[in-house]
Amino acid sequence: MPIRDKHEFKVSFLQVLDEDGRVDKQLEPDLSRDQLLELYRGMVLAREADQRMLRLQRQGRLGTFSPSTGQEAAACGPLLALGKADWLVPAFRELGALLMRGVPFNRVLRFWGGWEEGNVFPGVDRTLPIAVIVGSQIPHAAGLGYAVRHRGEKDTAVLTFFGDGATSEGDFHEGMNFAAVWKAPVVFICQNNQWAISTPLNKQTVSESIAQKGLAYGMPVLQVDGNDALAMYRAAKEALDRARAGDGPTFIEAITYRLMMHTTADDPSKYRAEGEVDQWERRDPLVRFRKYLGSKRLWNAQKEEQLRVEVKQYIDDQVKEYETPIDVKPDIIFDLVRGIAHELIEEQRAEFLHRLNDENEDADA
Amino acid sequence: MPKMTMVQAINLALHQEMSRDESVLVLGQDVGVNEGVFRVTAGLSEAFGESRVIDTPLAESGILGTSIGMALAGLRPVCEMQFSGFSYLMMGQFEGHATRFRTRTMGTYTCPLVVRMPYGGGVRALEHHSESREALYAHLPGAKVVIPSGPRNARALLVAAIRDPDAVVFMEPKRSYRAFREHVPEQEEVMPLGKAQIVQEGTDLTIVSWGAMMRMTLDAASLVASQRGASIEVIDLLSISPMDVSTIIGSVKKTGRCVIVQEAPRFVSISSEIVAQINDKALLYLEAPVKRVTGYDVVTPYFSRETPYFPSPRLIQRGIEQTLDF
Numbered sequence: 263m264p265i266r267d268k269h270e271f272k273v274s275f276l277q278v279l280d281e282d283g284r285v286d287k288q289l290e291p292d293l294s295r296d297q298l299l300e301l302y303r304g305m306v307l308a309r310e311a312d313q314r315m316l317r318l319q320r321q322g323r324l325g326t327f328s329p330s331t332g333q334e335a336a337a338c339g340p341l342l343a344l345g346k347a348d349w350l351v352p353a354f355r356e357l358g359a360l361l362m363r364g365v366p367f368n369r370v371l372r373f374w375g376g377w378e379e380g381n382v383f384p385g386v387d388r389t390l391p392i393a394v395i396v397g398s399q400i401p402h403a404a405g406l407g408y409a410v411r412h413r414g415e416k417d418t419a420v421l422t423f424f425g426d427g428a429t430s431e432g433d434f435h436e437g438m439n440f441a442a443v444w445k446a447p448v449v450f451i452c453q454n455n456q457w458a459i460s461t462p463l464n465k466q467t468v469s470e471s472i473a474q475k476g477l478a479y480g481m482p483v484l485q486v487d488g489n490d491a492l493a494m495y496r497a498a499k500e501a502l503d504r505a506r507a508g509d510g511p512t513f514i515e516a517i518t519y520r521l522m523m524h525t526t527a528d529d530p531s532k533y534r535a536e537g538e539v540d541q542w543e544r545r546d547p548l549v550r551f552r553k554y555l556g557s558k559r560l561w562n563a564q565k566e567e568q569l570r571v572e573v574k575q576y577i578d579d580q581v582k583e584y585e586t587p588i589d590v591k592p593d594i595i596f597d598l599v600r601g602i603a604h605e606l607i608e609e610q611r612a613e614f615l616h617r618l619n620d621e622n623e624d625a626d627a
Numbered sequence: 628m629p630k631m632t633m634v635q636a637i638n639l640a641l642h643q644e645m646s647r648d649e650s651v652l653v654l655g656q657d658v659g660v661n662e663g664v665f666r667v668t669a670g671l672s673e674a675f676g677e678s679r680v681i682d683t684p685l686a687e688s689g690i691l692g693t694s695i696g697m698a699l700a701g702l703r704p705v706c707e708m709q710f711s712g713f714s715y716l717m718m719g720q721f722e723g724h725a726t727r728f729r730t731r732t733m734g735t736y737t738c739p740l741v742v743r744m745p746y747g748g749g750v751r752a753l754e755h756h757s758e759s760r761e762a763l764y765a766h767l768p769g770a771k772v773v774i775p776s777g778p779r780n781a782r783a784l785l786v787a788a789i790r791d792p793d794a795v796v797f798m799e800p801k802r803s804y805r806a807f808r809e810h811v812p813e814q815e816e817v818m819p820l821g822k823a824q825i826v827q828e829g830t831d832l833t834i835v836s837w838g839a840m841m842r843m844t845l846d847a848a849s850l851v852a853s854q855r856g857a858s859i860e861v862i863d864l865l866s867i868s869p870m871d872v873s874t875i876i877g878s879v880k881k882t883g884r885c886v887i888v889q890e891a892p893r894f895v896s897i898s899s900e901i902v903a904q905i906n907d908k909a910l911l912y913l914e915a916p917v918k919r920v921t922g923y924d925v926v927t928p929y930f931s932r933e934t935p936y937f938p939s940p941r942l943i944q945r946g947i948e949q950t951l952d953f
């Protein structure tokens with residue numbers, strides 16, 4: 263018996279807007295003016311918010327955070343396709359996704375400012391908090407997918423984000439496999455920003471693409487220009503529609519780039535060349551989208567100016583709210599640990615309150 | 628040699644052990660080109676090359692699992708968990724294999740490896756970056772768990788851990804990484820695993836502590852000593868497991884009073900075990916109940932709330948006073 267070919271696989275690449283903002287008419291999604299502007303505003307807001315956070319962090323008004331500048335299209339494009347009934351399961355570098363979801367910026371600030379309140383999103387349902395443990399949210403997405411289908415929620419899907427580094431973790435492989443085996447309505451988006459802290463993609467994997475890892479689990483995959491908001495929208499929309507129709511999960515690899523440091527505690531000059539960053543700055547997703555809007559006569563310098571003013575005003579207001587002291591009792595953590603009273607916890611709460619008093623007296627003395 | 632931070636001292640141990648023994652290698656996330664997120668592995672990649680200082684893919688279980696394989700084949704991997712909060716992803720490999728190979732193979736194979744991990748709070752870090760979970764590892768038969776408290780003992784203990792024939796969890800109190808400097812001798816210094824150190828002798832009361840709590844404890848002890856003329860003995864546990872029970876018992880028999888200070892939550896913790904050992908071996912020598920100054924049994928709050936949830940010098944001072952006054 264001769265050896266014969268058994269399976270062949272291929273990975274396709276989607277780009278709708280080229281680097282100069284020229285659109286492929288065949289692939290151009292059918293979006294209204296309002297939708298296009300919503301998407302652009304989301305990206306601008308994410309960029310401006312990111313830059314403000316950087317300043318706040320440098321001034322000691324915010325903790326360490328992970329900037330997302332350069333990755334706005336990958337985070338915002340899919341959000342335009344996400345419905346209220348769908349679930350959003352973020353990692354930690356999707357600021358634009360959270361903001362487009364309607365999470366008030368002050369909540370994001372509270373998260374990075376070291377307050378649990380930053381995980382509470384008033385008026386925004388079905389949105390999980392930022393996941394710090396790399397890849398750990400991926401199985402949650404698979405479980406959510408199973409649950410919405412099990413509960414008979416028609417037309418509902420789950421969207422999860424993670425980085426290229428996350429694809430090395432067991433949780434990625436387990437979550438993807440479960441979702442595929444269960445045919446769960448989940449869209450997995452890997453923001454391949456080329457780096458996991460100092461680890462370049464070629465030390466993370468020697469696969470020719472990250473996308474192909476999804477093929478191994480038996481789900482459709484697509485590699486997308488992650489700095490092309492229209493392509494990200496289109497890919498996510500198709501995948502979400504497929505999921506909602508009961509056709510199972512999809513894996514999207516968004517090719518993008520982290521233009522800034524991993525977190526504000528990181529110094530990228532230790533491990534990567536400036537030239538590489540310059541190259542990607544020329545592929546700025548905001549610039550590209552703006553050119554597209556301009557070519558559709560939807561945008562001009564004046565509108566840009568207005569938008570920036572509006573967005574900055576929003577950010578100012580939100581920063582103010584963030585810096586308004588939170589009036590929550592200091593022993594709240596004891597209430598939350600299990601949500602039930604227990605003698606040992608109550609004993610320790612009493613010690614804690616006594617100690618606070620004692621230390622305050624000390625400080626006053 | 629000038630005075631060093633704990634980061635520099637650990638780095639010195641790694642440099643010297645890698646120079647001394649070709650089978651020692653370092654692996655972990657961002658340990659090579661980036662020299663570790665805390666710069667603990669500075670200069671190693673340059674000195675020893677990429678084949679001995681390995682930037683791994685982002686997978687804790689993979690890091691420990693491959694370290695076990697390397698160790699079984701005669702290498703001495705020193706692997707790094709970027710933060711102890713991510714080390715649970717390798718717990719299956721650790722409990723399932725690293726702690727068991729010696730017994731499982733009747734001593735034919737052992738796992739001479741070290742798992743380094745920064746642990747503990749007080750540095751205003753994100754969720755999962757502030758916990759003290761030494762009890763999780765200490766609970767495992769077959770595991771060795773070491774926690775240095777300063778630059779000098781960090782260096783000497785890490786050398787011992789690397790040379791040890793079994794798996795050692797080496798937990799580094801990150802809040803002490805750069806908090807103070809100590810003289811660290813250039814020439815080799817090794818401290819035995821399994822031994823505590825009496826860092827200050829006294830006759831009225833024994834304090835047992837470890838890691839980042841040591842400095843606070845010493846400050847509180849000297850305050851009480853000067854205010855009340857009490858003679859306080861302070862024990863730095865250093866080796867969480869195996870524990871140097873006889874040093875603790877000997878001291879408690881002498882002083883009759885004991886305070887244990889730990890950053891970790893109280894329930895089923897190292898302090899619980901110390902109390903139990905004292906109960907078993909020195910109960911009739913006690914003149915006061917053994918006092919525990921610990922973290923609380925709550926999920927570590929985010930950093931804007933965290934400070935009062937850790938022991939403070941004042942809280943330790945109160946614990947000592949209460950025990951003296953009993």
Ligand SMILES: Cc1ncc(C[n+]2csc(CCOP(=O)(O)OP(=O)(O)O)c2C)c(N)n1
Pocket residue numbers: 355394395396397424425426427428429455457458459520524656685687709713716
């Ligand atoms: C399980 C786990 N290990 C290590 C870390 C520390 N860490 C935080 S982000 C990161 C790199 C993540 O890379 P990637 O998945 O590509 O996401 P990116 O940061 O590039 O967005 C690492 C190692 C962590 N948070 N969780």
Ligand SMILES: [Mg+2]
Pocket residue numbers: 425426427453454455456457458459
């Ligand atoms: Mg990445």
